[in-house]
Amino acid sequence: MPDTRFIDPSIATWPGEAARLLGGRCDGCAVVTFPAPKGCPACGGGDVSQVELDPVGTVWTYTVQGFPPPAPPYLGPASPDTFRPFAVAYVDLGSVLVEGPVLGDPSSVRIDDPVRVVFPVLGQDQDGNDVVAFAFEPIEEGSHA
Amino acid sequence: MPESEVVIVGVGIHPFGRHEGLSGLEQGAIAAQAALADAGCAWPDIDVAYGGSVASGAADSLVSILGLTGVPFVNVANGCATGGSSLMAAFDALRSRQCDLGLVVGFDKHPRGAFNADPALLGLPDWYAEAGMMLTTQFFGMKLRRYMHDFGITEDALARVAAKAFRNGERNPNAWRRKPITEEEIRNSFVIADPLTQYMFCAPAEGAVALVVARAESAPAGSRPVTLRSAVLASRRHGTFEVFSPSLSSTRAPSPSVFAAQGALEMAGVSVSEIDVAQIQDTESGAEIMHMAETGLCADGDQEALIMSGATEVDGSLPVNTDGGCLANGEPIGASGLRQIHENVVQLRGDAGERQVPGEPRVALSHVYGAPGISACTVITA
Numbered sequence: 234m235p236d237t238r239f240i241d242p243s244i245a246t247w248p249g250e251a252a253r254l255l256g257g258r259c260d261g262c263a264v265v266t267f268p269a270p271k272g273c274p275a276c277g278g279g280d281v282s283q284v285e286l287d288p289v290g291t292v293w294t295y296t297v298q299g300f301p302p303p304a305p306p307y308l309g310p311a312s313p314d315t316f317r318p319f320a321v322a323y324v325d326l327g328s329v330l331v332e333g334p335v336l337g338d339p340s341s342v343r344i345d346d347p348v349r350v351v352f353p354v355l356g357q358d359q360d361g362n363d364v365v366a367f368a369f370e371p372i373e374e375g376s377h378a
Numbered sequence: 379m380p381e382s383e384v385v386i387v388g389v390g391i392h393p394f395g396r397h398e399g400l401s402g403l404e405q406g407a408i409a410a411q412a413a414l415a416d417a418g419c420a421w422p423d424i425d426v427a428y429g430g431s432v433a434s435g436a437a438d439s440l441v442s443i444l445g446l447t448g449v450p451f452v453n454v455a456n457g458c459a460t461g462g463s464s465l466m467a468a469f470d471a472l473r474s475r476q477c478d479l480g481l482v483v484g485f486d487k488h489p490r491g492a493f494n495a496d497p498a499l500l501g502l503p504d505w506y507a508e509a510g511m512m513l514t515t516q517f518f519g520m521k522l523r524r525y526m527h528d529f530g531i532t533e534d535a536l537a538r539v540a541a542k543a544f545r546n547g548e549r550n551p552n553a554w555r556r557k558p559i560t561e562e563e564i565r566n567s568f569v570i571a572d573p574l575t576q577y578m579f580c581a582p583a584e585g586a587v588a589l590v591v592a593r594a595e596s597a598p599a600g601s602r603p604v605t606l607r608s609a610v611l612a613s614r615r616h617g618t619f620e621v622f623s624p625s626l627s628s629t630r631a632p633s634p635s636v637f638a639a640q641g642a643l644e645m646a647g648v649s650v651s652e653i654d655v656a657q658i659q660d661t662e663s664g665a666e667i668m669h670m671a672e673t674g675l676c677a678d679g680d681q682e683a684l685i686m687s688g689a690t691e692v693d694g695s696l697p698v699n700t701d702g703g704c705l706a707n708g709e710p711i712g713a714s715g716l717r718q719i720h721e722n723v724v725q726l727r728g729d730a731g732e733r734q735v736p737g738e739p740r741v742a743l744s745h746v747y748g749a750p751g752i753s754a755c756t757v758i759t760a
């Protein structure tokens with residue numbers, strides 16, 4: 234029977250209300266990378282510890298994906314009928330900038346917008362399972378992060 | 379014994395574009411024969427060869443077309459810097475006096491449509507492609523959007539760069555796209571990766587370029603040498619903004635283009651103010667703009683006024699991509715970097731016809747940049 238699964242259990246603590254993305258912090262130079270690297274790209278050190286990333290940040294830069302990504306591998310809506318352009322951003326989470334899609338109207342995304350990480354259903358895999366991935370969601374003015 | 383001066387004595391090109399029924403290798407052979415004829419020498423005179431293609435097979439197979447002379451022929455595979463790396467290898471072999479006369483060749487024939495990438499081959503996790511982020515076009519849009527925000531570059535400048543490319547392509551018989559396109563059409567074409575539209579992007583293509591290089595003392599009689607002053611390669615450092623990066627460091631570092639250009643100018647012993655003509659990587663309109671500053675041709679933010687005032691046109695004070703660049707020529711990866719050097723040689727010889735930079739240009743810079751964060755720059759002088 235079809236189920237719901239996370240796109241890659243090694244990159245977040247999903248499921249749960251307080252799910253977080255998981256990165257790696259170098260024990261030597263403290264540089265944070267997402268996803269957790271095998272070796273530190275900054276200093277070449279081999280000791281990297283898992284770290285939960287801040288769930289809230291700001292848009293550092295963005296674009297709008299104007300055409301359906303090749304599917305497969307893309308698991309989201311990719312047919313001419315179902316595809317809608319979506320924003321993709323690097324979000325500054327303080328320790329690291331993480332690339333991810335931004336939910337909502339792509340034409341409204343701007344640099345410095347506050348966003349939070351969320352875990353929506355991206356699409357279905359070959360076995361009919363719902364696949365959950367991470368994305369960023371704009372934080373409305375006046376709401377609490 | 380002092381190092382030998384190295385000169386480019388012959389250039390040959392097979393036109394860029396789409397060529398049904400002609401393999402990449404065959405286009406490479408046509409370019410090689412044209413370069414040999416231009417240099418006034420023959421294939422058996424060549425005592426070292428370097429070449430590469432990304433999608434069209436081993437360059438050393440050219441010997442089966444050009445002739446089995448026993449020449450040492452090295453295949454080079456270095457992504458977008460394949461041509462630059464081949465030239466660098468030939469440069470080193472000649473200036474250290476290991477050889478007298480070398481051939482450098484690059485060719486390619488890519489399928490239509492965007493370059494598709496397999497995450498596993500690049501050390502990336504499957505989820506990155508499954509989530510819709512494994513597209514080079516997103517990288518170009520995002521690097522550019524931040525740059526425009528930081529340095530006040532407008533969408534008008536993006537359209538102007540593309541329009542210039544197609545105007546220059548119109549005056550280049552070897553270019554693929556030779557029909558001018560208005561800035562309005564460029565702006566209003568399909569938005570591929572905001573702020574970049576379809577006509578602001580180059581496309582995979584076909585083509586070939588070859589150069590004959592020599593020690594100055596060995597230049598064939600009657601050839602018209604230009605001097606190869608430097609060829610420098612750099613790869614990325616931690617903190618640069620590169621394609622296919624699930625995350626970026628919170629501290630920024632200069633692009634590899636900065637180091638390759640500085641290195642090439644230093645080795646050549648010329649200052650950036652002496653550059654008369656430049657061919658720089660324009661995978662999309664914004665890349666030309668950002669690379670103008672990364673190569674040191676201008677300061678960050680100065681591009682807007684330079685472009686809108688016409689300074690980067692063929693008859694401007696800082697002519698950039700006079701042959702139409704990647705935008706008008708397409709990008710056969712193995713040949714693209716050598717196309718820039720071909721154009722610089724043609725310009726320094728005064729042979730560029732309708733697109734000739736006026737005033738007898740004497741110093742030319744070329745710059746390639748590509749995945750996953752490599753850059754190659756060369757300086758040649760008349």
Ligand SMILES: [Zn+2]
Nearest residue numbers: 259262273276
């Ligand atoms: Zn480290």
